[in-house]
Amino acid sequence: MSYSYLFKYIIIGDTGVGKSCLLLQFTDKRFQPVHDLTIGVEFGARMVNLEGDKLVKLQIWDTAGQESFRSITRSYYRGAAGALLVYDITRRDTFQHLSRWLEEARQHAQSNMVIMLIGNKNDLEHRRAVSTEEGQAFADANGLIFLETSAKTAYNVEPAFINTAETIHGKIVTGEIDVSNESHGIKVGMAGNAMGVGGLPGLSERQNTSNSRGGCC
Structure with a gap:
């Protein structure tokens, strides 16, 4: 089994x-009402299907929002194809x-x-x-895609991740993104056990890459 592309995401x-x-x-289809504060970064991945027949693996890095971890977060902008600014x-x-987050993202990430x-x-x-109008206006003014979501009810969570992937794929199709340059956060189809846990499509993997401690999500 193989996937067509791997896209690296960062959540900020x-x-x-x-x-x-x-x-x-998105990865586990569940809500955890009390979630430890992320210390450093956490990692998750899931396969999605674009255009009905194109399997794409999303490799997602969830970053800490605290100022004290910003230097760690900045290193994850490099080589990211997509960002979810929350x-x-x-x-x-x-x-x-x-505006501060957006400025930082555009300073440290690749232009596409x-x-x-x-x-x-x-x-x-x-x-x-x-x-909602304020959110849409900020997105329009800064060339961003926009959705409101609920991690609790799962409202628009799938579209948030998948619409981002579709936009990235569109840029690949038009040649705006060069897939041979891995600094763009994209890898072309890898063979082997690329379908997530157990080699099955739609299953996910998730792990902490650092410790967490008390708080909310």
Whole structure:
């Protein structure tokens, strides 16, 4: 078995916005209401199917949002094909910090990296502090894709990861991304046990690459 491409993703944003919960929902299809704060990075992977017949493996690095770990996070921008930039719709400060995250991403990542802006926790509509229109306006102004999600209910979690992959693949098709250059975060089809756990499509793998300690996702 083999996949057509491997895409490397990075998930960025303030601490507590739900980055780890989004990854867990996407890779394991479950929600963990109390999640340890990510210390350093966590890793997850999953196979997805694009255009009905094109298997792509997503290799996803979930980064710590705390300022003290930013130097570690910066090293993961290099060689990333896609980034999920996440804020919490119930915390306006996480939205206000987006410009800083975006500036950092564009400073350290390759120029063709596809960025998906995610307004997470839209299940908490009664606590909303950032409107959908504001999120869309920020995305439009900065050339980003935009979706609101809920890691708790799984709303738009699949589209967030898959739409990003589809956009990356579109850039490959048009020649905007050179797949022979691995600094773009893409590897062309690898043979062998490339289908996730047990060689089966749709299954995922997930591991911590560093320790975690108490807090929320």
